[in-house]
Amino acid sequence: MVPAKSAKEPAVLALEDGSRFFGCALGKRGVTEGEVVFNTSFTGYEEILTDPSYARQIICMAFPAIGNYGFSKRFCESRTVRAAGFVLCDAARGGVEGRNIDEYLKEAGIVGIEGIDTRAVVRRVRSAGAMRGVILSGAEFTENTDRIAARIASVPPMKGANLVSEWEGMAERVWNPDGKMRIGVLDCGAKEGIVRSLMERDCRVEVLSWTLSAQDILGKNLDGVLLSNGPGDPEPLAEIIEVVRGLLGNLPLMGICLGHQILSLAAGARTYKLPFGHRGGNHPVLHLDTKVVSITSQNHGFAVAGDSLPEGVRETERNLYDGTNEGVEIVGKRAFSVQYHPEARPGPHDAAVCFDRFLAMIRGEDA
Numbered sequence: 001m002v003p004a005k006s007a008k009e010p011a012v013l014a015l016e017d018g019s020r021f022f023g024c025a026l027g028k029r030g031v032t033e034g035e036v037v038f039n040t041s042f043t044g045y046e047e048i049l050t051d052p053s054y055a056r057q058i059i060c061m062a063f064p065a066i067g068n069y070g071f072s073k074r075f076c077e078s079r080t081v082r083a084a085g086f087v088l089c090d091a092a093r094g095g096v097e098g099r100n101i102d103e104y105l106k107e108a109g110i111v112g113i114e115g116i117d118t119r120a121v122v123r124r125v126r127s128a129g130a131m132r133g134v135i136l137s138g139a140e141f142t143e144n145t146d147r148i149a150a151r152i153a154s155v156p157p158m159k160g161a162n163l164v165s166e167w168e169g170m171a172e173r174v175w176n177p178d179g180k181m182r183i184g185v186l187d188c189g190a191k192e193g194i195v196r197s198l199m200e201r202d203c204r205v206e207v208l209s210w211t212l213s214a215q216d217i218l219g220k221n222l223d224g225v226l227l228s229n230g231p232g233d234p235e236p237l238a239e240i241i242e243v244v245r246g247l248l249g250n251l252p253l254m255g256i257c258l259g260h261q262i263l264s265l266a267a268g269a270r271t272y273k274l275p276f277g278h279r280g281g282n283h284p285v286l287h288l289d290t291k292v293v294s295i296t297s298q299n300h301g302f303a304v305a306g307d308s309l310p311e312g313v314r315e316t317e318r319n320l321y322d323g324t325n326e327g328v329e330i331v332g333k334r335a336f337s338v339q340y341h342p343e344a345r346p347g348p349h350d351a352a353v354c355f356d357r358f359l360a361m362i363r364g365e366d367a
Contacts, residue, residue, distance in 0.1 A: 011113040011137035013058075013087055013121070016152045017128055021121060026091055026112035027105025029138030033155045034058045034084035036133040037301065038122045040280030044346020045101065046075040049083050049110075052189035053257065053299050055163045055231035056156075058085035058133055060121045062280075067092035067101035077191040077345060079171060081105070082231075085135045086112035087121060111135050129275040130301060132157070158301060159273050163232030164188045164240065164258075170195075170207045179204030181359060184222045186210060188240065188258055189230030193345035197355050198226070214246025224252035224362045227259025229341065234261035234271050234302055241266045248333050254358040255337025257300055260327070263337045267330050270308035274324070277301035278339075281347030284320040285327075285340060293320065296340035297347025303339065304328065334361055 008024035015021075015036060038060040039048055045066050048059060066088050086105060091114040093100045105112050113135050125131065132155040136143055143151070167189045176199045183203045185195060188210050198205045208217060208225070217225060225247060234241075244266040247253060255263040261271050278298040285296050306315055306325040317327030317338065329336040341347065342354035 008115070009137060010141050011135060012141060013113050013116060013133060013135050014148045014152060015124065015133045016131045017124070019124055021113075021116040023113045023115035025137035026086065026088065026102055026114040027108075027110045029140075030111050031134060031136050031140040031151075032058065032085040032111035033132070033134045033151065035130050035155075035158045035301075036060060036087075036121070036125060037130050037277055037279055038062050038118075038125055039299075040282060041346055044281065046071055047077050047193070047346045049081045049086065050076040050078045051191055051299060052078050052082045052167060053229050053231050054083040055166065055189070056084050056158070056161070058087060058135060059083045060087035060118050060125070061089075062118055062122045064089040064118065065092060066090070068094060070094070071099050071101050071104040075345075077193055081108040081110045083110065086110060087116065087118060087135070088112065088114040089116065089118040090114065111137060113137065125276050130158070130277060159233055160236060161232045162236040164210055164230050164237055167210070167230065169209055173207050175199055175205040175207070176202070177204055181362065182206070182221065182223045184208045184217060184220060184225040186217075186225055186227050186240075186244075186259070188228050188237075188262070190228035191341075191343065191345060193343035194226065194228060194256060197343040197352065201355060201359060203359070210240055212243070214243045217243070217247060218250060222251060224254070224358065226358070227253060227255040227262055227337065229257035229259060229299075231258075233273070234258055234265060237262060248330065248335055252358070252362045253333075253335035253337075254354070256343075257339060257341060260337035260339045261302060261304055263330070263335060264304040264309070264313070264328055267313045267328075268310040269313060269328070270305040271302050272305055274301055274303050278319070278321075281344070283340065285351070286318050286320050288316055288318060294350035295348045296351050297344045298340045300339060336361075
């Protein structure tokens with residue numbers, strides 16, 4: 001652990017296993033709480049912080065130097081920061097454009113901490129699994145150990161959490177209105193990068209509220225529907241799962257991340273919580289048919305149980321780090337999904353061909 005520097009205000013990251021990491025205040029002063037997770041990306045902190053899938057999570061960046069190119073809204077994945085907190089080793093104050101990361105976190109009202117050994121945090125989370133935790137700074141820093149433990153114990157666990165119900169939805173509902181192919185994006189916490197990936201392929205994109213019924217969606221005369229990423233546990237999303245079940249076989253479907261889990265649940269599979277999740281831009285995925293390996297961008301704490309896939313649901317991809325499921329195809333239903341993020345933002349673009357595969361499927365072509 002790195003002690004707080006005297007020139008800066010002290011802060012502490014406290015985990016539910018009793019670990020304490022002392023550093024310096026970053027962003028807003030105060031207290032924040034959530035599930036503590038780590039991301040191994042070197043860059044892309046703007047996209048990571050604004051990704052709606054990070055709701056109620058405190059993100060620890062494994063790479064030591066973060067913030068060296070400033071903060072610009074050009075790279076944001078939603079209107080504001082979605083993470084509950086941010087944990088850094090070295091928060092750079094410079095930047096080539098926009099505000100620096102400390103200024104942006106203050107503006108967004110996000111409590112953070114810097115000056116700690118983030119790799120020690122990562123090792124702790126990898127060993128014990130994702131844990132609940134709090135960051136305290138400013139006046140809150142003086143809380144005693146008993147009060148911190150009680151505060152952590154009151155943090156709701158991520159398993160069983162329906163966080164899609166808290167998502168307000170994208171502000172803009174129709175993107176690229178003159179696009180040739182009409183695609184709906186079922187918005188469970190969608191990243192703007194998904195919409196932009198479809199726009200780049202000349203699609204008219206209509207953002208669909210997660211509250212719509214299957215009948216509402218089928219009445220929109222769409223060519224296909226993409227099931228988006230989003231926060232929390234997929235299993236409590238019974239109403240959305242039922243909507244997707246009503247779409248299955250009636251419209252071409254593609255799922256990403258949470259959308260992959262929802263499609264799999266709608267088809268009869270199971271999901272489960274991973275020990276510490278997959279978050280970063282360096283995850284190798286094997287395509288089981290072609291034996292091609294893609295390096296993918298990932299952000300999820302839950303996964304589809306590969307041994308639970310029913311008849312008619314085929315596993316198509318697998319994670320080479322831990323063997324977990326990374327993709328399925330619903331045979332004969334014009335539907336497939338992937339656990340990773342083909343839009344990247346941030347990360348490599350190996351998997352962007354998934355969007356081409358989706359559009360080819362809609363056209364009745366072989367991808």
